Amino acid sequence: MLEAFLLVSIGMITAVMANLGIAVFNDGLRPIIPENMEGRMSRRELGMTAFAMSFGLVIGFGIPISISGSILLIHSILLGTDIIGLAFRRGKLTTVMAGILGGLYGAGIYFGLQAVVxxxxxLPLNFIDGFNKxxxxxxxxxxxxxxxxxxxQFTVKKGILAFAVAALARQLVVYSNTAxxxxxNGTAVVLSPEGIALIVGMAFLIGFAMKEKSEDQNLSALASMFTDRVARIKKYFWVIMISGGLVAAATNLLLIAGDPISLNLLSSGKITEGGIAALAKAIGFVPLIASTAIATGVFGPVGFTFVFGVGIFSPNPWLAAIFGALVIFLEIQTLSKLAKFLDRYPGIRASGENIRTAMTRVLEIALLIGGANAANAIVPGFGFFGIAGFYLLNEAAGRPIVRMAVGPVGAIAVxxxxxxxxxxxxxxPIK
Structure with missing residues (x-):
């Protein structure tokens, strides 16, 4: 009952926030919302844009990944509530309707995915075990x-250097764990090879980005230009705090995860590694989310996504909810200072989009390989043939299914x- 309550509550509050233009999950939608609020775009156009940008990711990415890991990927919920909230006009009655439909959607995701599994x-051929690959x-x-x-962002040579050092760090950790x-106190400590490699890579990225300093003496341009929009986010801080607390509690119960990497680690029982991955991802996304929030006055329902790491490392869901809400409060209160920091270090601000692009490319390849392995485990031989054909036909058709979704959707099809x-x-079937 607690799990169902959390998902219904998350669905309701995020749909309402999207409807009122307070917060949306899709980073691409954030810059568009002011166009509607300031009268340059109709609500109908905004709703259609939200549907076009998010529906495919819900069906082709969020839900298949959720099924594969038996944990809900947050995209399958919040991208859906973005659509629901923005489909309704702002108004007392319509906002309430958006909230009710968002709650029903959250319940549908929870009970619907259980029914699908x-x-x-x-079925005669149970492909869930193979699908987990x-x-x-x-x-x-x-x-x-x-x-x-x-x-x-910088040069290929620097990218190769960072990759080589991260790979070496990973292997040293593997050796340390083995030996x-x-x-x-006499007890061997086992470190996460991938987690350490990720930390090393992020250190290189932040180091290179901070070398680019602004020569402009006016280091508050971003903050001063959008003072009113930052104030608007601060006005609704309490609503976003509730959303962050609910998400952190649901994460603590291993009901949801913020990204495919931490989801797969958590589903494998690697809680610490999953938490490290969630925090590393959050650090990487701060420049992107902060920049779009400051410029548009629209925040994210999970803030900078640190609430997922907080939820994982909290001892219980009740404390997770409190810590998650506090983290959102601190994120909102530091927006103005973040704006000045991003002005001072333009390299870090520019890294936001490059981080997003890099993550997307990695996930495209990893999920395609994973989908091929899963499909071949389900129907040996035919699985590789099916995924290869599905990928190439999707490319030839102009990519109606996003590349990240080809592997998971193809595995389901197989x-x-x-x-x-x-x-x-x-x-x-092989028994």
Whole structure:
């Protein structure tokens, strides 16, 4: 009951915030909302834009990843409530309607995915076990994203240097764990190889970015230009705090996760590693989320996404809710100072978009490989053929399905085809 209550509450409050233009999850929607609020775009156009930008990611990315890890990826909830909230006009009655529909959507995601998983388990060919292989390459591949971001923003040589040092750090940790070199009170300490590699890569990225300093003596341009919009976010801080607290509590219960990497780590029982990955991802996204929030006056329902790490490391959901709300409060109160910091270090501000691009590219490759491995585990031989064909046909058709979704959606398709083959007597599952 607590899990269902949390998802219904998250669905309601995030749909209302989207409807009122307080906060949206899709970073691409944030700059568009002021166009509607200031009369340059109709509400109908805004709603259609939200649907076009988010629906495919919910169906093709959020839900398949959630099924594969048995933990809800936050995208499957908050991208949906973005659509719901922005589809309704602002008004007392319509805002209430958006909240009710958002709550029903949250309940539908919770109970609906459980029903889907149970239905899959009843099929002649149960492909859930094979489907779980989708996340295996994601965890290992994710540590490469800082190096890719460095290569995109600075030079390929610097990207290669960061990648090589991160890879070396990973192998040294693997050796240390195997040889039990690190001990506390006689007990061997096992570190996360991927987590350490990710930290090393992020250190390189931040270091290179901070070398780019602004020569302009007026270091408060971003803060001064958008003072009113920052004030608008601060006006509604209490609503966003509630949202952050609810999300942190749900994360603590391992009900939701903020990204595919931490989701797969958490579903494998690697709680500490999942928390480190969540915090590293949050650090990487601060420049992007802060810049768009300051410039538009529209925040994110999970802030800078630190609430996921807070939720993972909290001892229980009640404290997670309190800590999550406090983190959101601190994020909002430091927006003006962040604006001055980003003005002083333009390299860090520019890194936001490069980090997002790097993460997307890593996930595209990792999920494609994971999807191929999962599909081949479900129907050996045919799985690789199916994913390769699905990927190439999607490219030839102009990419109607985003690349990140090709692997998971393709694996589901292979699972359905495998069941049809079993029913026709053309395939015998390996027990």
């Amino acid at each position: 149970k239905a899959f388990q009843m 989708i996340g295996e390459p994601v965890v290992v591949s994710f540590m490469a994203f800082p190096a890719i971001a460095i290569a995109l 039990k070199l690190i001990k506390i 699972g359905i085809i495998g069941n049809i083959l079993v029913l026709l007597g053309l395939f015998t």
